Amino acid sequence: TAPLDRYRVLLQKGATGADRGLLWDALEAFAAATHLRPDLPDAFLAGAERWIQAGEDIRAVDWLRQGLRLLPNEIESFVAPNHHKIRYPTLLAEALAGCRGQRVDLAHGRPSHPGE
Secondary structure, three states: OHHHHHHHHHHHHHHHHHHOOOHHHHHHHHHHHHHHOOOOOHHHHHHHHHHHHOOOHHHHHHHHHHHHHOOOOOOOOOOOHHHHHHHHHHHHHHHHHHOOOOOEEOOOOEEOOOOO
């Protein structure tokens, strides 16, 4: 299908950008992919890894939570089920630990501000 094909092109563009050190280009591609197919976890989880690489643990938490809410689709998703069950929850725990000392809205994985 056309949306799935475009989604996969964006995933590849993100992966290539990350491999070349073009972190923000990679994140832009992954963000576009999440809008195109918000029902698949691949772009959320790959993007979360890039946010961790950028030192943005709070954003990584948000992306990891979104990706982990979605089950890998055996046909359309490239996320290995064991990564979905072990690797990414571990990354989530590490990203949450990286947020220590920051006020975080744990329900949404975002910085919280006084008065919210």
